[in-house]
Amino acid sequence: MQLRIFFKTYPETSRCPSCGKIGTIRRSRAKNLFESSIKFTRVANLFKCRECGWRGILKKYMVNKYSFITLAFYIILTVSVAYVIRQVLLKNFGS
Ligand SMILES: [Zn+2]
CATH class of the missing domain: 1.20.5 (Single alpha-helices involved in coiled-coils or other helix-helix interfaces)
Structure with missing residues (x-):
């Protein structure tokens, strides 16, 4: 039994939300204050897909059963x- 509430996710090895390809997502640099503040919370991070150019926010932690x-x-x-x-x-x- 794992006594954890938050489980770390690995967006780098997961599917791209846009094109569905695996392993194409890389961390992206913050371009404005809003994006910087997201990074600052450490809960989510900015990611970019090398394949289709998708760019967005993915959570670093998730909850499950x-x-x-x-x-x-x-x-x-x-x-x-x-x-x-x-x-x-x-x-x-x-x-
Ligand atoms: Zn993609």
Whole structure:
């Protein structure tokens, strides 16, 4: 079981959204402030297709079904820990 919420994607080895070819996508340089700000967030990056000239933004991370399982696991864990701490505090300092 992988305890991860965000999974890294590899746009360099994935399909071009425009022409559908694999392995033609390369990272592209930011040309304006908007594109620079996207790079700055580190969540997405600019890419360009060598084959068809497509240029756009692709996410660097994605969520899948394991993300929800992990999230649920963390919530249950947090609630359980909070409950235990509360019990301990009540036992020592309560009434
Ligand atoms: Zn392409």
